Amino acid sequence: MRNPLADVPVPLLDDLIDDDYVRSLVVGVVGTLGTLGLLGLLFPDSVAGDLAGIVFSAGTAESTARLAAPIVLAGLGGIFAEKSGVINIGLEGLLIISAFASVYIASVIGIGNAVLGVPAIWIGFLAGIVASTLLAGVFAVVCIEFKADQIIAGLAVWLIALGLAPFMSTVFFGGVNTPNLGASVGWRYSATMVVIATAASWWTLNRTAFGKHLRASGENPKALDTVGVSVSRVRYAGVLLSGVLSGVGGSALALSIGQFVGSGETMVQGKGFIAIVAYLFGNYNPLGTLGAGVLFAGLDATQIRLQQLGYAVPDTLVQTIPYVVVIVVLALVGRTRIPAAAGDHYETEE
Amino acid sequence: MSRRDGGRLPTAARRVIEPFVDRSVAERILISVAAILLSIAVGFAIVLVSGRIAECSTAAWTMPVTGLGFCYDPFEVYAVLFNGALGYPLAIGEPGLFNPSWTPFNLSFGLTLSETTLLIFTGLSVAVAFRAGLFNIGTQGQLVVGALATALTVLALAPLLPPGPISGIALVVVGTLAGAVGGGLWGAIPGALKAYADANEVITTIMLNFVAANVAYVLVLEVFRAEGSSVVATRYVPEYAQFSPWLFPDSSDFALLALAVGVAFIGALYYLVEHTPFGYDLRTSGVQAAAAEYGGVNAKLTTVRAMTLSGALGGVGGAVWVLMSEGRWIESVPDLGFDGITVSILAGNNPLGVLPAAFLFGVLKGGALEIGFRTDVPTELVGVLRGLIILFVAMPEFFRMAGRYAGLGSSGPGGPETTADDSTGDDGSGGDGTTGDAGAATRGGEADA
Numbered sequence: 001m002r003n004p005l006a007d008v009p010v011p012l013l014d015d016l017i018d019d020d021y022v023r024s025l026v027v028g029v030v031g032t033l034g035t036l037g038l039l040g041l042l043f044p045d046s047v048a049g050d051l052a053g054i055v056f057s058a059g060t061a062e063s064t065a066r067l068a069a070p071i072v073l074a075g076l077g078g079i080f081a082e083k084s085g086v087i088n089i090g091l092e093g094l095l096i097i098s099a100f101a102s103v104y105i106a107s108v109i110g111i112g113n114a115v116l117g118v119p120a121i122w123i124g125f126l127a128g129i130v131a132s133t134l135l136a137g138v139f140a141v142v143c144i145e146f147k148a149d150q151i152i153a154g155l156a157v158w159l160i161a162l163g164l165a166p167f168m169s170t171v172f173f174g175g176v177n178t179p180n181l182g183a184s185v186g187w188r189y190s191a192t193m194v195v196i197a198t199a200a201s202w203w204t205l206n207r208t209a210f211g212k213h214l215r216a217s218g219e220n221p222k223a224l225d226t227v228g229v230s231v232s233r234v235r236y237a238g239v240l241l242s243g244v245l246s247g248v249g250g251s252a253l254a255l256s257i258g259q260f261v262g263s264g265e266t267m268v269q270g271k272g273f274i275a276i277v278a279y280l281f282g283n284y285n286p287l288g289t290l291g292a293g294v295l296f297a298g299l300d301a302t303q304i305r306l307q308q309l310g311y312a313v314p315d316t317l318v319q320t321i322p323y324v325v326v327i328v329v330l331a332l333v334g335r336t337r338i339p340a341a342a343g344d345h346y347e348t349e350e
Numbered sequence: 351m352s353r354r355d356g357g358r359l360p361t362a363a364r365r366v367i368e369p370f371v372d373r374s375v376a377e378r379i380l381i382s383v384a385a386i387l388l389s390i391a392v393g394f395a396i397v398l399v400s401g402r403i404a405e406c407s408t409a410a411w412t413m414p415v416t417g418l419g420f421c422y423d424p425f426e427v428y429a430v431l432f433n434g435a436l437g438y439p440l441a442i443g444e445p446g447l448f449n450p451s452w453t454p455f456n457l458s459f460g461l462t463l464s465e466t467t468l469l470i471f472t473g474l475s476v477a478v479a480f481r482a483g484l485f486n487i488g489t490q491g492q493l494v495v496g497a498l499a500t501a502l503t504v505l506a507l508a509p510l511l512p513p514g515p516i517s518g519i520a521l522v523v524v525g526t527l528a529g530a531v532g533g534g535l536w537g538a539i540p541g542a543l544k545a546y547a548d549a550n551e552v553i554t555t556i557m558l559n560f561v562a563a564n565v566a567y568v569l570v571l572e573v574f575r576a577e578g579s580s581v582v583a584t585r586y587v588p589e590y591a592q593f594s595p596w597l598f599p600d601s602s603d604f605a606l607l608a609l610a611v612g613v614a615f616i617g618a619l620y621y622l623v624e625h626t627p628f629g630y631d632l633r634t635s636g637v638q639a640a641a642a643e644y645g646g647v648n649a650k651l652t653t654v655r656a657m658t659l660s661g662a663l664g665g666v667g668g669a670v671w672v673l674m675s676e677g678r679w680i681e682s683v684p685d686l687g688f689d690g691i692t693v694s695i696l697a698g699n700n701p702l703g704v705l706p707a708a709f710l711f712g713v714l715k716g717g718a719l720e721i722g723f724r725t726d727v728p729t730e731l732v733g734v735l736r737g738l739i740i741l742f743v744a745m746p747e748f749f750r751m752a753g754r755y756a757g758l759g760s761s762g763p764g765g766p767e768t769t770a771d772d773s774t775g776d777d778g779s780g781g782d783g784t785t786g787d788a789g790a791a792t793r794g795g796e797a798d799a
Contacts, residue, residue, distance in 0.1 A: 148745035158742035163733025171400040172729035323557040331547040
């Protein structure tokens with residue numbers, strides 16, 4: 001008998017490099033940066049010089065690493081969920097809940113204290129991951145067990161976290177913003193976690209049996225069922241992994257500052273949705289997601305530094321640059337192929 | 351039942367429509383009511399848990415039997431929420447069931463109806479898009495843009511007209527139209543991106559929310575800011591160019607006329623969606639885009655039109671917000687667009703359902719203000735309930751399973767069962783047939799702990 005899984009396409013790096021738009025964008029980004037660097041060197045006193053100074057400064061690199069963590073990690077999580085056939089549009093909610101939980105637990109334990117030899121800040125980090133994974137678990141049960149519409153349930157996850165985190169913050173700290181912990185996780189940790197998670201995700205997706213099951217579950221669940229692997233179980237694993245990875249991202253975001261900001265759209269500010277664009281941009285490839293995430297984070301870091309320089313352009317207008325770029329990128333990559341069975345409920349045939 | 355036929359749009363469309371077409375209206379209403387009750391039960395648990403963790407000097411409520419003290423009294427929270435939203439028609443702690451001095455034209459009820467009116471427009475905005483298979487999460491941004499367009503138009507035209515009721519009517523009409531145009535154009539952007547570049551509208555609309563908020567803020571900050579204003583806001587539009595509050599107190603920010611306009615919009619939208627060729631195009635491309643295209647519907651154009659209409663409705667919501675509630679554009683725009691998602695989902699994306707759903711959510715919002723005045727519980731609780739309601743409405747299968755489990759359709763909402771539901775939520779142990787509910791409540795509790 002023919003193995004039905006053999007039909008499942010295996011995305012390799014080629015997928016990414018073959019795409020015209022990615023190639024032109026990579027060339028575009030490298031070209032822009034190169035031109036900027038050259039202009040900066042030749043005319044150090046011009047606007048280009050200032051901009052080059054910002055883009056190539058160590059400070060910008062640090063905040064890029066800090067800001068890239070939530071985008072890349074949530075994006076990697078999104079790949080696992082969507083590859084398994086569950087579109088997780090609630091990544092934003094997972095980031096929010098983990099950002100809050102990490103700061104809350106760290107402050108309950110108290111900076112300077114330790115549990116079983118682990119410093120409070122790292123206990124907080126783990127708590128953020130646990131909170132995010134639990135919320136992802138609720139999402140998984142609702143989507144897989146109760147056949148909820150994935151998009152609407154994902155929106156619900158976002159809105160629940162958007163309500164719950166400021167609510168809890170007000171309960172515990174008397175305001176939607178938590179006080180600053182007075183300690184933080186350095187950007188080097190964020191960068192390390194991003195690199196490790198990207199490599200591990202690539203390995204899991206492309207080189208393990210689990211990765212093969214994930215892809216089959218999203219592309220052709222019936223085939224997976226036929227060979228005796230439970231589609232539900234694979235999908236649960238995919239969604240829970242998105243919770244774990246988003247939890248790492250959310251904790252890293254909040255603890256790199258040492259505070260949770262809950263006003264407006266909270267400190268996450270759409271990074272979960274940008275993460276979705278990042279993995280679409282990367283065509284479901286972890287390496288592509290890393291590239292896209294770093295690009296978006298770099299834009300954000302540059303705009304933050306630009307504000308500090310005090311150009312006549314209002315800060316708030318500069319802040320919109322990353323969002324506009326995300327829209328433009330999405331318009332360019334809109335035609336990515338999503339897994340065939342993503343969004344559909346799968347009924348096991350006994 | 352794995353389906354491999356559909357492309358991207360049909361799958362997405364089927365997802366939206368399926369839960370709402372193959373089911374009777376009665377079941378739909380039943381599920382909405384059950385979802386609300388379940389959200390209230392989970393909210394109850396959240397209030398209890400956070401009341402246990404929060405710090406206070408005296409317990410607001412002590413649990414019977416166990417003797418555990420809680421900082422928040424969940425019964426009081428809901429009593430204040432629902433009773434307060436209506437202006438305390440029920441007397442609590444005094445002889446007699448009803449408060450003799452209560453009239454419907456009180457401040458609290460006015461605030462509730464004010465929220466209801468605004469939510470009608472944002473709810474319709476979301477509903478129209480969802481019916482066309484488009485997840486417009488951008489009503490918030492469309493409202494912000496529409497509100498600014500309204501404020502600027504009225505402020506620009508007011509000096510040209512002699513003050514008086516006639517020019518007031520003209521300004522309100524023109525201002526509302528400006529809001530519709532502003533919101534409509536803002537909504538057309540994600541519509542065109544979806545139709546011609548296949549860009550996922552969920553993401554683009556959310557990104558455009560950020561852009562709208564920031565751009566409007568900068569415009570007002572740099573160009574249109576009222577002199578001497580401590581907040582970022584435009585000047586007030588003239589009093590005569592605002593909806594005037596008949597019968598209700600001025601401070602309630604509520605005008606019956608605006609509510610009447612909202613109800614008229616509901617009727618018009620219902621007719622448009624159900625009984626016109628455009629409505630037919632809209633619904634068919636929502637259910638099955640490929641089939642609609644085959645049947646001669648221009649799906650791309652319909653997408654752009656639906657998003658424009660949806661944005662225009664959000665913009666009208668913004669116009670009413672300016673002309674009825676605030677009297678000017680101010681930076682702190684309330685979350686009306688996001689609440690519109692809940693209203694629409696609760697209404698089964700049916701324009702007629704928007705009225706009760708908007709009123710219910712208006713009660714929650716109006717009651718939240720009372721919670722803020724009378725209890726220590728943070729008003730953000732309503733934000734949590736908003737998300738929970740969406741989550742539960744999205745999982746009709748859960749209620750069917752619970753219904754089957756409980757026996758023949760006994761999951762129905764009735765007077766006595768309502769109280770039974772509350773009491774099981776209270777003691778935390780699932781009773782007969784509501785074990786599922788208790789399980790969900792526990793999950794909610796764990797997720798936030």
